[in-house]
Amino acid sequence: MKVSDKMSFDGSFTHSMRNELASILKTGRVSKINQPYPNELILTIRAKSKNQQLLLSANPTYARVQLTKIPYVNPSVPSNFTMIMRKHLSGAILTNIEQLDNDRVLRFLFTSRNELGDQTELCLVVEIMARHSNIILVDQKTNKIIDAIKHVGSDVNRYRILLPGATYINPPKQDVQNPFKKASFDDINKLIIDFPNVQVLAANVRKNIQGLGKDTSLALASYLHDDNKTETNFKKFFDQFDHPTPTLSNIANNKINFTAFPYPGTIKNKVYSTLSELLDSYYAERAQHDRVREQGAVLIQVVKKQLKKNRTKLKRLNRDLAETENADEFKIKGEILTTYLHKITRGMNSIELPNYYDNNSSLAIKxxxxxxxxxxxxRYFKKYQKLKNAVKYLAEQIELTKQEIDYFENIQSQIELAKPEDLVDIRFELEQGHYLKDHEQRNKKKKAKRRKINKPEAFTSSDGTEILVGKNNLQNERLTMHTADKRETWLHTKNIPGSHVIIRSFAPSEQTLTEAATLAAYFSKARDSSKVPVDYTKVKHIRKPNGAKPGFVIYDSQQTLFITPTEEAVEKLKN
Structure with a gap:
C-alpha cells in the first residue's frame, strides 16, 4: 500500500493520543527501557495489571508516540542514552501526560527515587517535529536537561541547546490559537467570508489555528462551509478528537492515510479500536523498511559494490570472448605464411599472398x-592457440560471474523484504563468504560454537496446513535441506530470486498449493508483478550442487503455477 506524505500526526492528533495514553498508562510503573533503533525508545510500563510497550520515536520521517504490539529486537549492547534512561526512569511512576498547548509536544511526568533514596521529579519530553524531532529527559526541579536522544549544540541552534546540563527551553511559541480553548469565532467568520473556496480557507485557517496538518485543516474547512453555524461546527469538529474513531482511509492517487476520525472527502478503509492499533497498521511496513535500510546500510553497500564489480567484469569477459571469434583468422594467416615461406624475407613489414581458403583472393598479412x-x-599460430584456450576459460568465468550476479541480486531482494531481525543472518552469510569483515571479533570459544539461524516465517493455509517461508539464504538452506520432510512440497519462483517455501503436508490441497505459491511469489523479487511463475515439486527432487552457495539448489519433476500476489492474500495467511 502507498501511504500519504501528508500524514495526520499533527497537534490535534497528538491531543487525541495524549488522552488515549493517559487513560491507559497513568499511575503505571516503568519496568523496562530499550532503544531498539537509534532514534526510538521503548518504555515497558506496567499499568492496570498489564505490560504496555510505549514507543517514543524521534525518527525524522516517522516521528510519533504510541503504544505498540510489534515485537522489537534490541541491540546486544545498550547505548549510553539507554543506560541513562534506565538509571533515572527504571521503577519510576508515570503521574501525568501533558501536551504543550495544541503542539506536537508531549510531556511524560514521572516520580522516581535517586541513588540516595530521595524522591525526584522527571519529565520526558517528546518533540514530534520531523527532522527536528527529539526525546529529552529533564529534571523538573532544576529544568536542566539530563540527556537527549539527539544532541543539539549552539553551532546548530543558538536559541535552543539540547545537551546534558543545559536549561531546557520549549520550542518557539507560534502566534496561533489553541482550538480546544477557543472562545471567540469572529475571526473564523471573517475568514469564511473572505475565502469562500475550501482549499484557500483551509490554508488560512491553518495560519490561525494551532495543530492543523494540511488534511486536518481541509477537513475543518469542509465542516465550516457546511452551513452558517460556525461555532457549532467548529466545536463539533474538534470534539471528535476527544472521542476518536481511529480510521485508515483511502485518499487520492491510491494512497492511504490515518486520522482520528473519518475526514470528509476520504473513503473509509478500516476502523480500529485504538489510535495505537491504527498506527501499528499504518507504519508497520514503511517504518520497518526504513529500519532495515538504516540497520542494513553496510549490507546494502556491500551488495551494491559486488553487483557493480561483477557486472563490469561480465562486460569485459563478453568483450574478450567476442574477440576470440577472430581466432580462425590467425590460424589461416599462419598456414598461408607456412605455404609461401619462400616468398618472405626477414625485414618485411607486410605481404600480400593468395588466400586459398577464399578462391585465392588476395590477403594482406602484417x-x-x-x-x-x-x-x-x-607467431600467428601462437595467437590462434592462445585465443582458443581463452574460449574455455572465458566461458567458465562468464558462467561464474553470472552466478555471482544472481547471488547478489538474490541477497538484494532478501534485504528489501527483510525484517530487522533477518539482517543478522544475511550479515553472517556475507561474513562467511568473506564479502564482509567480521566486526564482532569472536574469540575461539565463540567461533567454535555453532551459530543459531533464525526460524523461517510461519503461515497457515485456509485448511489449517502450516506453510514455512525462508527469508534469506541461510534460512532457505536450513528449511529445505534439513527441516523439510522429503515427502513435503517445495515451492520457488521460476528463475527469479526469492524465498524457499515448504508446505508441511504430504498431499496438500489445491487451495493450499495456490496459497503457498502466493507466498513464494510475494516473497520474491517479482512481488509487484502479475502472473509470476512459481515452480513446485517434492523435496526429494531438490539437490544442492557441491560447493554451491547457501540456498542454491537444483530440482526436477516440477510443475508451474502462475500467481499474481497481493498483500491482502498474504495477510490472511499470517499466524
Whole structure:
C-alpha cells in the first residue's frame, strides 16, 4: 500500500493520543527501557495489571508516540542514552501526560527515587517535529536537561541547546490559537467570508489555528462551509478528537492515510479500536523498511559494490570472448605464411599472398621485421592457440560471474523484504563468504560454537496446513535441506530470486498449493508483478550442487503455477 506524505500526526492528533495514553498508562510503573533503533525508545510500563510497550520515536520521517504490539529486537549492547534512561526512569511512576498547548509536544511526568533514596521529579519530553524531532529527559526541579536522544549544540541552534546540563527551553511559541480553548469565532467568520473556496480557507485557517496538518485543516474547512453555524461546527469538529474513531482511509492517487476520525472527502478503509492499533497498521511496513535500510546500510553497500564489480567484469569477459571469434583468422594467416615461406624475407613489414581458403583472393598479412619468415608464421599460430584456450576459460568465468550476479541480486531482494531481525543472518552469510569483515571479533570459544539461524516465517493455509517461508539464504538452506520432510512440497519462483517455501503436508490441497505459491511469489523479487511463475515439486527432487552457495539448489519433476500476489492474500495467511 502507498501511504500519504501528508500524514495526520499533527497537534490535534497528538491531543487525541495524549488522552488515549493517559487513560491507559497513568499511575503505571516503568519496568523496562530499550532503544531498539537509534532514534526510538521503548518504555515497558506496567499499568492496570498489564505490560504496555510505549514507543517514543524521534525518527525524522516517522516521528510519533504510541503504544505498540510489534515485537522489537534490541541491540546486544545498550547505548549510553539507554543506560541513562534506565538509571533515572527504571521503577519510576508515570503521574501525568501533558501536551504543550495544541503542539506536537508531549510531556511524560514521572516520580522516581535517586541513588540516595530521595524522591525526584522527571519529565520526558517528546518533540514530534520531523527532522527536528527529539526525546529529552529533564529534571523538573532544576529544568536542566539530563540527556537527549539527539544532541543539539549552539553551532546548530543558538536559541535552543539540547545537551546534558543545559536549561531546557520549549520550542518557539507560534502566534496561533489553541482550538480546544477557543472562545471567540469572529475571526473564523471573517475568514469564511473572505475565502469562500475550501482549499484557500483551509490554508488560512491553518495560519490561525494551532495543530492543523494540511488534511486536518481541509477537513475543518469542509465542516465550516457546511452551513452558517460556525461555532457549532467548529466545536463539533474538534470534539471528535476527544472521542476518536481511529480510521485508515483511502485518499487520492491510491494512497492511504490515518486520522482520528473519518475526514470528509476520504473513503473509509478500516476502523480500529485504538489510535495505537491504527498506527501499528499504518507504519508497520514503511517504518520497518526504513529500519532495515538504516540497520542494513553496510549490507546494502556491500551488495551494491559486488553487483557493480561483477557486472563490469561480465562486460569485459563478453568483450574478450567476442574477440576470440577472430581466432580462425590467425590460424589461416599462419598456414598461408607456412605455404609461401619462400616468398618472405626477414625485414618485411607486410605481404600480400593468395588466400586459398577464399578462391585465392588476395590477403594482406602484417609481419614483424625482427622475425624470420618461419617465426612470423609461428607467431600467428601462437595467437590462434592462445585465443582458443581463452574460449574455455572465458566461458567458465562468464558462467561464474553470472552466478555471482544472481547471488547478489538474490541477497538484494532478501534485504528489501527483510525484517530487522533477518539482517543478522544475511550479515553472517556475507561474513562467511568473506564479502564482509567480521566486526564482532569472536574469540575461539565463540567461533567454535555453532551459530543459531533464525526460524523461517510461519503461515497457515485456509485448511489449517502450516506453510514455512525462508527469508534469506541461510534460512532457505536450513528449511529445505534439513527441516523439510522429503515427502513435503517445495515451492520457488521460476528463475527469479526469492524465498524457499515448504508446505508441511504430504498431499496438500489445491487451495493450499495456490496459497503457498502466493507466498513464494510475494516473497520474491517479482512481488509487484502479475502472473509470476512459481515452480513446485517434492523435496526429494531438490539437490544442492557441491560447493554451491547457501540456498542454491537444483530440482526436477516440477510443475508451474502462475500467481499474481497481493498483500491482502498474504495477510490472511499470517499466524
Amino acid at each position: 609481419l614483424s621485421n625482427q622475425l624470420s619468415p618461419s617465426e612470423n608464421a609461428q
